[in-house]
Amino acid sequence: MSRLPKKDVVIVGLGWTGSIMAHELAMAGLDVVAIERGPWRDTASDYNIGTAPDELRYAVRQDIFLRPAQDTQTARNSMDQAALPIRKYGSYLPGNGVGGAGVHWNGHTWRFFPSDFNLRSHYTERYGAGIFPENCTAQDWPVTYDELEPHYDFFEKVNGTSGRAGNLKGAIQPGGNPFEGWRSDEYPTKPLSPNLAQIMFQKAATELGMHPFPLPSGNISEAYTNPYGVRMAPCTYCGFCEWFGCANYSKASPLACVMPALVRQPNFEARTLCEVTKVNTTPDGKMATGVTYVDAAGREWEQPADLVLLCAYALFNVRLLMISKIGAQYDPVSNTGTLGRNYAYQTNAGSVGYFSKDVNFNSFAGAGSLGMMADDYNGDNFDHTGLGFVGGANINCTTTNARPIRTHPTQPGAPKWGSAWKRSMVETVNHYQSVGTQGSSMPYRDVYLDLDPTYTDRLGRPLMRMTFDFKENDLKMSRFVVDKTAEIARAMGASKVTTSYKKGPWNVVPYQTTHNTGGTVMSSTPQDGVVNRYTQHWDVPNLFVSGASLFPQNAGYNPTGTVGALTYWALDAIKNKYLKNPGQALVQA
């Protein structure tokens, strides 16, 4: 192993959080190196409009995702099962390469509700402690919405997010989301143009007493220059967002919003195709000394640094700490340890409406976050008394795409093959619309992450094991909200409506969502989590963790907006507190 000259900062992973951390700390004058497992990527070279909209390459063959041969997880539904490795990613698709999962996301850019941040005390106060299921380990975040608000705002400005405010400094705004937390500013760009489905949804949901509003979108509606001087162009509604890199400079991503400014900084360096294998510590384990990584040629390097930032995808941050033996592994039997605790996912389901032939939705003109929403049954925006669950879900009517290979809808009950199948597809293809939900996911004592006792990766390190299943609280919540989607689809004028409830056991094969959260939870005390409220490791003060692995539980929203806000919140603490007194804990344990 060769030891390299020391840097001020080493960053593991160059996606959303890594690129933002690198840019801000390089601007602050620090010498920064980012180490990225995947390849270098750039909009102009890798996602040009001549070749980017390739459904076979990107959606079917999953070109820009992590290959399981490089790293995968083992999975099981309960503690009495033996976990097996995921040999083809399905339920979730971890990103890979510069830009990370921020390249292939759909662009839904949410703020969690203020009551999401003090979830346990909020529900306890309103409904009594008994509303939580016995084994539910949901807990308050150690940070409030008010503290995060300026950082949500800045992340949206970096993204150019398109939307309409529903709550400006406490004043409810027409056309926006009346349930959202207060905003200090309007969205940077106006909402995308709704299509026929969204206009019909808006009318139907309003008639049903709900409060529809446009989905806050990372596919932006107009030309925009962000605070880093990076320019974006309006979305063309091409419908190649999720699983694709955007070729139009229209979808917010690290490549579109941060990298062009970051690569100009002389004190920043990226090393790609290099996989960090370990965070190194002093012999007493009290300080990080840097990282060890393996390059594409298999050579091992030690990169010393004063500050180590874990900015990989949630699951990989957790595993890297486990392999580096930093912090105490969570054990569900003895209920000790914190690393790997409070893993959560997302509970998604919904309805499909089938309309008459004169209703043409033209959903080939779509965008990852072109949608109309209703939050009336999300968070604690509705009375949970007697419902028997905590949590909620957003209701969405989105038009993401109608790409040719995978769009083949048929009427309910139609045959699965042959000429009748083809006929049914022709009858259906332009005349159906889904109304979906994206639901919260609570943590439980027997849902967690640890190292697998059997399976290892190419370098001989144990794979991480996931023990997860959908629990009755979340399934009940989902059924409750999915019933509302069927009502809306009928009110939109659908002649037929099919409804699919979320069911267990969790299956790793069909795609569900890449919103894996928890495992390095941020907490008020070292007993409840891995990092403190500034995302600083409780045991190792020069180690910070970014991303959705910080979430104590997942809300009824996509996580990216909150991941971005937490990154700027942590940066504020690093720049204005930590660096003034480096090596010290920002919160006394």
Place this chain on the structure above:
Amino acid sequence: MMRGTILAATLLAATTLATAARADSDNFTELQRGRYLTTAGDCMGCHIGPDGQSMAGGNLLETPFGNIAVPNITPDNKTGIGTWSAQDFYEAMHVGKRPDGTHLYPAFPYTSFTKMSRADTDAVYAYLRAQEPVANEVDRNTLPFPFNIRLAMWAWNRLNFTPGEFKPDPQRSEAYNRGAYLVEGPGHCGLCHTPRNFMGGDAASDELKGGALQGWFAPNITADKHLGIGAWSEAEIVDYLRTGHTARTAASGPMSEVVAYSTSQMTDADLKAIATYLRERSAVGAPAPQPVASTDPHMQAGAAIYEDSCAACHARDGQGVAGMFPRLADNQLVQQTDPSGILHVVLQGSRSVAAPQAVTAPAMPSLRWRLSDQQVADVATFIRNSWGNAAAAVTTDQVKTMRDATAGIAMSQGN
């Protein structure tokens, strides 16, 4: 005796001081002026070394007569200009001769640099001398016979070159004269933007009317409203030189190097002076032709291709997206008499420049693989004759020539 010695010593000291005053090794002001002129002259554009930082040379400059390897101008004694005096440097800049008396090729624009004052070439010399020497041996004899005979440049110079420093025009404003000095002297804009005669010399009457180079066409930058910059505001020209991007266009190809290394780092006053000069000097350009009729079958085919392959970014009305995707309506580059610029971009794609104040550097993809020669000709004809544009129809032969010329060359990557 003693007295005489002291006197001699004093005289000697006085002589030394006088020399030092002329070439003060700590002359901050002169060095900074030299640095600025080196930037304004975009020396780095051609002389950049293999390390990507020094001016150690080695790049091959394409000319119609063959490739010329660009020399090392770091102060390395053996491979650079370490042994040159200020006078040697002035001779190279002013009359195109090396210290050994041999001729330089006019790919090195001494035809422009001759307009620089001695004080300015001395400042550039002082700045170059202050750089780290980098050893990089460059083969200075890459041209094929007969162009490898440097003595031939003696005859070329007699026909094509008049040495002489810039003379300001007292009838014109200070800004105009400063702009003229920058454009015609250190900026050597004419090297690309003035058409060459058959010997590669400037065609004086056609100054800045636009010229072909390296598979591109450096457009007309005279004050002509149709083909030149006559319709550009001062602010538009300054923005373009500062950032490489305006609503109308984006710098790409060889111009992206000029913006990245040179104009993006010049002062506002100098960029305004350049704008003043270009806008106030004469307009040269063929009158706008009648546009090809929209009923022409090639225009109709071109319109369909445009809708399918271009309109998502450049918009159906040709307005583009300001600062990102060039506006094609009233865009001079696409209407040049020589369509090489538009054909190069359509066939080869191009990445625009990243400048400190416009970091994005958006790119246009290559459409070579999915459009035939006829389709490229039709869509180019459509763009050259829509939304108020007017230019000759593009032929399939022109497309084929550009397709062959750019085959196998990687997309221009900007900077």
